[in-house]
Amino acid sequence: MIEVSDSTQRYDRNVKISLYAESGVSECWLVDLAGRALEVYRRPVGGRYAEVQRVGPEGGA
Numbered sequence: 001m002i003e004v005s006d007s008t009q010r011y012d013r014n015v016k017i018s019l020y021a022e023s024g025v026s027e028c029w030l031v032d033l034a035g036r037a038l039e040v041y042r043r044p045v046g047g048r049y050a051e052v053q054r055v056g057p058e059g060g061a
Contacts, residue, residue: 001028009034022047 001020005012009032020028021044028049030039037056041049 001025002031003028004031004033006033013039017041017049018047020044021049 003012003016009030012030017028017030021041024044026042026044028041030041032039035056037054040053040055041051042053043050
């Protein structure tokens, strides 16, 4: 699942991402346009993702 977020980052991160985890979506990406970053969510466990990685324009996590 790929979620592109321009002005609703808080809602997308706190509500939608949780719903994806609850539904068993194995990997979800949140493209944070305002923050110029990509958040990768993996391994859903109990309605949350056990692994979260944020990568900005400079790279890294």
